[in-house]
Amino acid sequence: MKKFQFFDQNIRQQRPELNFCTFNYIFAEYICYLKRKHGNDYNEMNSKMEQLGVSVGIRLYELVSLRERNKSETKLVEQLRFIQGIFWKHLFGRQAESIERLKDRPNDYLIRDENPLLLKYISEEGHISPAQFMCGILKGVLNASGFTCQVSYQFKTDERGVSYYPHTVFILSFEDARDL
């Protein structure tokens, strides 16, 4: 009997795209699982979701680098451009809108996505969100490429409190000034 080994599969051949609702159902069920397990402890749930994202991000980084481009960057800004452009496009079908930097927070970079694919069918609840999963993916990718950072997210609201959900901003905080 032929032993099935995943090493025998050709990694360069990519499986065609799958139905988005499969991903959504699985992810929504995962959020229900977290709620069953942790009750009202939103911090614990968010950290679990971020861990999920980190483990996905580390592996995704290698895969996307293999498929799209074989070079890895040493400069942070180039790496962020790679994430915003090629990586985002590979995963979600569109590039992220922009990379920004605030004057009063020199250690932070912002990646803005006006319509994140993962948030399309999830309502704005406030405590727990798949955006945390996306933060985890970003953190995993950056840690795997050698830049340590913390990632958090914010939904955009303007001065009057009007919400632009699902317009999301991912805030990347780098502790090590040498990375910048």
Next chain:
Amino acid sequence: MQIRKSNKVVVNRIEKVNSELLTLTYGAIVSQIIKDSDTVIEANEQLEKMGYNIGQRIIDEYLSKAEIKQCRDKIDVAENIGKGAMQMFLGVTAEVEVLPETDKIFTFNLHFVENPLNDFVELPEHLQGLNYSNMIAGAIRGALSTIHWIATCRFLKDQLKNDDKTILQVEMIREKFKDDE
């Protein structure tokens, strides 16, 4: 638009996502469940339960998106699961093998040659008892329960456990309503 000539099912307007994102996310979810559970059996049950919840809702998605007429017989149901639903949600078709009906229990096997959830996965030594794709089994059970069929699904063979193909056996029996006497 996808047209399957064999069963004449037309699936409209599927929104797509990168398959690797799904595969890696599923793997990360399974590994978190394993860390949270004490035994492999508990992890299997948890996966099956999650699959059951998904299945109860996913059948509405399937019935609304795929334009199919009412199933003529049980073999049609099996074909819809193995070919229609699997193609729609996982992008793969499964061979349907119908076993003889015993005692009003209808049994069929689904033979999977490839499974997108299994990409890049290898089961380590201490997790050989894990049914990695148990969510699929749970989903079938959940979907059938919404249309009043009581089903049990289990894996006879699994590619992750060194078999050449994955075989999922489904046994279904019509649910008896209380006023059926």
